[in-house]
Amino acid sequence: MAGRIPDAFLDELLARTDIVELIAARVPLKRAGREYTACCPFHNERSPSFTVSPTKQFYHCFGCGAHGTALRFLMEYDRLEFLDAVDELAKRAGLEVPREARAQDRDRGEFDAMLGTTAAAAAFFQHQLALSDRARRYLDRRGVDAEVRARYAIGYAPEGWDALREALGGDPQRLQLLERVGLLSRNDKGRVYDKFRDRVIFPIHDRRGRPIAFGGRVLEKDDGPKYLNSPETPLFHKGRELYGLWQVRQAHAKIAQLVVVEGYMDVVALAQYGVTTAVATLGTATTGDHAELLFRNAGDVVFCFDGDRAGRGAAWKALEAVLPRMRDGRQAFFLFLPDGEDPDSIVRKEGAGGFEQRLKAATPLSEFLFAELSREINLGTLDGKARLAERARPLLAQIPDGAFGDLMKQRLGEITGLAVAAPAPQQPAAAAPRRAPAAPAPRRSLVRSAIALLLHRPALAGEVEPPYPFAGLRQPGVPLLVELLHLARERPGISTGALLEHFQGRPEEAPLQKLAVQELPGDEKLLRLEFADALAQLDRQTVQQRIDELHARVREVGLSGIDEDEKRELRELQRHRGR
Known part of the structure; x- marks a missing residue:
């Protein structure tokens, strides 16, 4: 959305937003010094690791790593799109959102039109289910009652090649929208026809409960592929969505555990028997995005697969996706079902109680990993x-x-039997000897110190005039420091949170976030002096770097081999260094 709404407006919007008040309306916060704390709303935890800083204007969870400004909080917690979150904050602040980049306005209009098309299709399929005795008998045989059908908005795609096309494709523009959202197919001869035909339909909802794609299951065993899913579209990326997550979030204010199964009917059957925490991947292996989404909603995740070779292979792919996201407080388990069974059949035989017992006996990730290896x-x-x-x-x-x-x-x-580095066991507090004064922590590099100070006090950029002599210094982090200085000068009044938001999705985001959550000792005057001194030292290092370059050239070609300008530059730099 960059370019659609001016950065200056976003900075003003965030400056006018009381992030503590915004979050406290949704999450109970407690004051802890200059910040506020709570149990994280994005993952399950027993002790608070979620902090909100009114001065830095951002939140951060030390458990799951969730962080951001008031805008990102609304997007993650209220599941709003970026523009919707901007509109929400603007209403609270009494500001009117300026509109720029009309091409992007048009894109948003097309996006909304596609959402309208999928919503209309979902309503069409539900209506068709009410008209089809055959489809309702199928769901009756599977034990899916009217309440569960309504909760998951289950529908039916009628037989024939163009029922949906005739109902919703009244003009070329509507036909194009149906094709863009994956509801129509086109054969080699250019004929356009309904993608889903004579199938029970399972709408896939986004985090705001809007249908964005569909899955269809055959009613008869030999009638084509068992499951048919929507293709990737501008609305739908199967590696980022989970079937049933919207319904789980509606059923539970706080989710302790999520159960990941393979099929739509598994999710629906478990819900029918009272297991209302099941979700399904959408015809693809578990991805890193899936894993992050799962842990953002629950601290414990159980992956439920068949016990055959294919099931264990799918479980291993899930483990690989989960492993880099196993922060403290998160747990993953693996439940393997007997041959020929799936969650649907198991819950019908054993009931919710039997299935819950199997969940409790699931294999922890650690055991599964070492057993497989x-x-x-x-x-x-x-x-x-x-x-x-x-x-x-x-x-x-x-x-x-x-x-x-x-x-x-x-x-x-x-x-x-190999030795591994492990933390030394701590002595009980009562028996611990009096500690000697701790050795001073290693000093941060000058560049890192300057970046940390600028993150905590963006206004410091106004005290340094470009061009910056140290910009040519060949040290890690210098380009980032220069970028931060330019950014903070171009956007006066920018907060720490807004600075971090600028680097969202970039490699610099994680290290900047770590610096931002650290506390910097010292009053305002001392921090300004420390910042000025760090930049002055970087300037001196830049001078020394150029002197070293010229000396290297003299050693290479001799004093007579360099021109008069270089000789003059060397004398001036040495004189400057001696001051």
Whole structure:
């Protein structure tokens, strides 16, 4: 959306928004010094790790890593699109949203038109279900009652090639919209026809409950592929969506656990029997986006698969997606069902109670990982243990820093006998000896210090006039520091949160976020002096860098080999350095 709404307006909007008041209306906050804390609304936790800073104008969770400004909070918590979140904050602040970039206005209009088309299609399919005795008998046989059908907006695509096309495609523009959202197909001869025909339809909803795609299941076993899904469209990316998540969020104010199954009917059957925390991937392996979405909604995730080779393969792909996201407080489990069974059949035989017992007995991620890696390895030999270590280390390296990662490495050491680095056990507080004064922490690099100070006090950029002599210094972080200075000068009054938002999705986002949540000791005057001193030292290092370059040239070609301008520059730089 960059370019649609001016940055200056967004800065003013965020400056006028009390982020504490906004979040406190949705999450109970408690004051803790200069900040506010709560249990994170984006993942399940028992002790508060979610903080809101009124001075920096951003929130941050030390558990799951969620962070952002008031705008991002509305997008994540209220599940609003960017423009809807802007409109919401603007109404609160009494501001009118300026509109720029008319081409993007047109794009938004087309996006809304596509959403209108999928909503109309969902209503059409539901109406057709009411008219089809055959489709209703199928759902009756599967035990899906009227309440569950309504909750999941289940419908029916009638037989024939153009029922939907005739109902909704009244003109060329509507036909084009139906094709863009994946409801029509086109054959080699150019004939356009309904994609879904004679199938029970399962609408796929986005995080705001809007239908964005569809899945269709045959009524008879031999009538084409069992499941047919919408293709990727501007509205729908199967690697980012989960079937049933909207319904789970409507049923639970706080979700302790999510169960991931493979099919639409598995989700619906479990809901019918009272297991209302099931979601399904959409005809694809679990992706990193799926894993992040799951953990944003629940602290515990159980992946439920068939126990055959294909099921274990799907479980391993899920493990690979989850592993880099296993921050402390998150847990993943794997439930493998008996041959020939799926969640639908199991819950019908054993009821919700039986299925819940299976969930409680699910295999923790740690056990599944080491069991799979140890397959066909003889751990009774040194060679076998070495092979296990070789397989495990790249995977364990993906786990974020924390207790879980430490314990996984410790477990690998126990299995293989290899020494691993582990934190030293702490003595009980009562028996702990009096600690000697701690050694001073290693000093941050000058560039890192300057970036941290500028993040916490963006107004410091106004005290430094460009061009910046240190901009040519060949040190990591210098280009980022220069970019931050330009950004803060171009947008006076920008907050820490808004600065971070500028780097969303870029590699610099994570390290900047870590710096932003640290506390900087010292009063305003001291911080200004520290910032000025850091830049002055960087300027001196830049001078020394150029002197070293000229000296290297003299050693290479001799003093007589360099021209008079370079000799004059060298004398001036050395004189400047001596001041």
